[in-house]
Amino acid sequence: MILRATARLETPTAISQRRATGNDLDTLAFVPGTTLRGALAETCLRQGSAEDRTFATLFLEDQVRFGDLRLGGNARWPLSARWCRENPEHPLMDLLFLYGARELTPAGNKPDLEALLECQATAGRGGTCKAKMGYPGEGYYFLNSNQRYEAGNPDTRRVAHVEIDPGVLRSRNGRFHSASVLTRHQTFEGKIWASPEGAETLKKITGKGLPLWIGRGRSRGQGRITLWVDDDQGISTDEMEQQINTFNQAAVRAFSCFAGQVLFSCTLDSAAILFDEFLLSKDSVSAADIDPELEGYKLLTCFTRPVDIVGWNAGPRAQLPKPEVRAIAAGSCFLFAHEQTSDRKQQVRRVAEILTRVQNERLGERREEGHGEAAFCSEFHYQGAILP
Numbered sequence: 001m002i003l004r005a006t007a008r009l010e011t012p013t014a015i016s017q018r019r020a021t022g023n024d025l026d027t028l029a030f031v032p033g034t035t036l037r038g039a040l041a042e043t044c045l046r047q048g049s050a051e052d053r054t055f056a057t058l059f060l061e062d063q064v065r066f067g068d069l070r071l072g073g074n075a076r077w078p079l080s081a082r083w084c085r086e087n088p089e090h091p092l093m094d095l096l097f098l099y100g101a102r103e104l105t106p107a108g109n110k111p112d113l114e115a116l117l118e119c120q121a122t123a124g125r126g127g128t129c130k131a132k133m134g135y136p137g138e139g140y141y142f143l144n145s146n147q148r149y150e151a152g153n154p155d156t157r158r159v160a161h162v163e164i165d166p167g168v169l170r171s172r173n174g175r176f177h178s179a180s181v182l183t184r185h186q187t188f189e190g191k192i193w194a195s196p197e198g199a200e201t202l203k204k205i206t207g208k209g210l211p212l213w214i215g216r217g218r219s220r221g222q223g224r225i226t227l228w229v230d231d232d233q234g235i236s237t238d239e240m241e242q243q244i245n246t247f248n249q250a251a252v253r254a255f256s257c258f259a260g261q262v263l264f265s266c267t268l269d270s271a272a273i274l275f276d277e278f279l280l281s282k283d284s285v286s287a288a289d290i291d292p293e294l295e296g297y298k299l300l301t302c303f304t305r306p307v308d309i310v311g312w313n314a315g316p317r318a319q320l321p322k323p324e325v326r327a328i329a330a331g332s333c334f335l336f337a338h339e340q341t342s343d344r345k346q347q348v349r350r351v352a353e354i355l356t357r358v359q360n361e362r363l364g365e366r367r368e369e370g371h372g373e374a375a376f377c378s379e380f381h382y383q384g385a386i387l388p
């Protein structure tokens, strides 16, 4: 089952990814699934023990996979997205099809990428803008009411405090800290995958809203949130099949070389942890990582970046840092292709069945902490794009 988790920030909140260095700290712009899971585990342990049925269901038996929560449920800009450096109102562009098409085009006939990295919007007297196109950055996007993609990042502000000596109630010399915090009253949303028992247990303990503490600065009143969960729907196989078909039609309209191929994309909404046979972190997703049955699908192109995942253990091992692990960053995206077999409909249906399951249940390791959230054949790759 899929549940929607909503967290409202009741006070300013700061979530760190790294252990503190120096006197200035940043905050993450989202609530990692692992942070939510840790906060909930702590609350459960305060009210009961690790032997309780509730604790086992929520944390020990892979019955509940928490997801990252993002402002309004917004998605991370895919690494293939580009926008005008001078005027973000100009149409966006997405490079996934373009780079994929290059791979299928014979040498000598390849599209000119340099020219495409200039903004094509009309500006001035009938001319084009020609400003450089750049990656919109670390943030998030949403589709606004005019069906245009725009940036949707949480509000943050900078706060400062001095350390107080509890003995003399005076500030300690030289102990001045500043930090970025997410401002209060913002609402973050994400998905939780759960077994029927897991879903029922989670709904019971969150009720109409469960107060939790996340992040740093609790002694200064930071990080109080209210969490609640509602029923939601995952994607169905029919919807996925439709999505794959629309994606493929758009691809062929943009580049005729895609005709006769079955394409699908994978875009990571949260960092994915994948290991190879030697248990080393992988820096790319192959079709077989998504499902061994997709083995024959070739990775045409990808936009990817590594990220180090750090964190602290919650509960009985609280305060102990987890070992750092290398992951594939959120926003990374991949385009796969396979030649069409005689029965295209059947081929697409089989792919749809697999992708539906993976999109709902995620891929890779540590899925219970929110890793490996992926969207397949995301509209962004063709809707927000100007294509030649």
Ligand SMILES: [Zn+2]
Binding pocket: 084, 085, 086, 087, 090, 119, 120, 121, 129, 130, 131
């Ligand atoms: Zn422009």
